[in-house]
Amino acid sequence: MTDQPALPKDIDRILLDEQTIQRRVRELADQISADYADAGEIVLVGVLKGAFIFLADLARRLTIPHHVDFIALSSYNRGAVSTGAVRLIMDTRAPVTGQHVLIVEDIIDTGYTLDYLVRTFRARRPASLRTCVLLSKPERREVDVPVDYLGFEIPDVWVVGYGLDYSDQYRTLPYIAALKRDVYTT
Amino acid sequence: MGLAEDVAKILIPEDVLQARVAELAQEINATYTDEDRPLLVCVLKGAFMFLADLTRHLEMRHEIDFMETSSYGAGTVSSGVVRILLDLERNIEGRHVLIVEDIIDTGRTLDYITRNLRTRNPASLRICTLLSKPARRVIDIPIDFVGFEIPDEFVVGYGLDYAEIYRNLPFIGVLKEEVYR
Numbered sequence: 352m353t354d355q356p357a358l359p360k361d362i363d364r365i366l367l368d369e370q371t372i373q374r375r376v377r378e379l380a381d382q383i384s385a386d387y388a389d390a391g392e393i394v395l396v397g398v399l400k401g402a403f404i405f406l407a408d409l410a411r412r413l414t415i416p417h418h419v420d421f422i423a424l425s426s427y428n429r430g431a432v433s434t435g436a437v438r439l440i441m442d443t444r445a446p447v448t449g450q451h452v453l454i455v456e457d458i459i460d461t462g463y464t465l466d467y468l469v470r471t472f473r474a475r476r477p478a479s480l481r482t483c484v485l486l487s488k489p490e491r492r493e494v495d496v497p498v499d500y501l502g503f504e505i506p507d508v509w510v511v512g513y514g515l516d517y518s519d520q521y522r523t524l525p526y527i528a529a530l531k532r533d534v535y536t537t
Numbered sequence: 538m539g540l541a542e543d544v545a546k547i548l549i550p551e552d553v554l555q556a557r558v559a560e561l562a563q564e565i566n567a568t569y570t571d572e573d574r575p576l577l578v579c580v581l582k583g584a585f586m587f588l589a590d591l592t593r594h595l596e597m598r599h600e601i602d603f604m605e606t607s608s609y610g611a612g613t614v615s616s617g618v619v620r621i622l623l624d625l626e627r628n629i630e631g632r633h634v635l636i637v638e639d640i641i642d643t644g645r646t647l648d649y650i651t652r653n654l655r656t657r658n659p660a661s662l663r664i665c666t667l668l669s670k671p672a673r674r675v676i677d678i679p680i681d682f683v684g685f686e687i688p689d690e691f692v693v694g695y696g697l698d699y700a701e702i703y704r705n706l707p708f709i710g711v712l713k714e715e716v717y718r
Contacts, residue, residue: 397585399603399623400601400602400603400626403579403585403588403589403601403603404589404592406585406589407585407586407588407589407590408589410586410704410705411586411707413705416540416702417705418701418702419582419585419701419704419705420582421581421582421585421603421605423603423623440623441605441622441623444582444605444607444622445701519600519601519627520598520600522592522600522601523592523593523595523599523601524593525593
């Protein structure tokens with residue numbers, strides 16, 4: 352593991368390096384562990400594909416009993432433009448009624464996806480429902496969704512790594528980087 | 538932490554595990570090129586933690602996809618046939634596919650998944666597993682990358698669960714018998 356990795360050609364700059372991310376993930380896990388100390392058990396719902404690395408690291412740092420579950424979503428697109436409507440491709444394995452649910456997402460942008468998830472899970476009558484999001488782009492927000500645990504606020508640039516992709520590329524970089532603007536605007 | 542108290546012994550400590558994951562990634566780096574752009578197929582849920590660590594060491598261009606399966610019940614155990622709850626997002630025809638598993642036991646389910654994926658005509662299909670229990674094997678499947686061969690004991694941690702618990706232990710441990718009896 353090198354401190355100064357050679358950057359792939361489409362990468363403009365590193366926004367959050369590996370140590371910074373790991374330190375923040377640990378802080379989030381400590382805070383979540385403290386907040387749910389008396390909850391008994393919680394369910395972490397990871398949103399595929401983007402959240403799998405964040406979830407893997409976060410779960411390992413938790414000191415409270417928890418289950419891990421996954422959901423897969425896709426958005427309905429009109430041409431290349433997202434309409435904000437979300438389709439549930441795979442639901443959680445276990446029912447969440449009466450459970451303490453923590454939705455784990457990689458990024459909140461417009462907020463449509465997270466808003467959809469919160470409304471979907473609230474309808475299932477969990478004992479409690481909170482959201483944990485690694486990255487937020489406040490400039491892009493169109494719907495107001497409460498984020499209970501937030502890793503970092505970032506500017507409105509296309510970010511990749513640590514679960515986030517550009518056409519499925521760069522998803523597993525151990526750091527979070529901004530893509531060169533000409534890569535995604537042409 | 539309470540969970541660790543249910544573990545009779547640590548089979549693979551965290552540092553040994555992490556070192557081996559990095560080695561496996563080097564073996565995979567030596568196998569594929571950027572042009573191959575392999576698709577790593579993760580079978581949920583057990584393998585997600587292994588996948589998260591393994592892929593951060595990969596150097597070639599690659600993509601990730603997920604499958605989730607569930608068994609139909611007792612009657613289909615011997616055939617390995619499972620219900621696919623989440624199929625791959627990507628069409629794998631002509632692609633180099635690497636299945637990433639947490640553990641291979643009898644091999645029946647993996648054999649079924651492998652046969653299912655082969656019908657889609659991938660360019661190549663390889664298997665990477667963190668753990669293998671050779672003593673339990675019923676179907677002989679060629680495994681290309683193996684992290685550790687382990688004895689036939691009830692193991693948990695690093696993605697592997699017992700009744701959904703213990704997945705987040707950072708090591709591989711053997712569960713105390715009184716916990717699952």
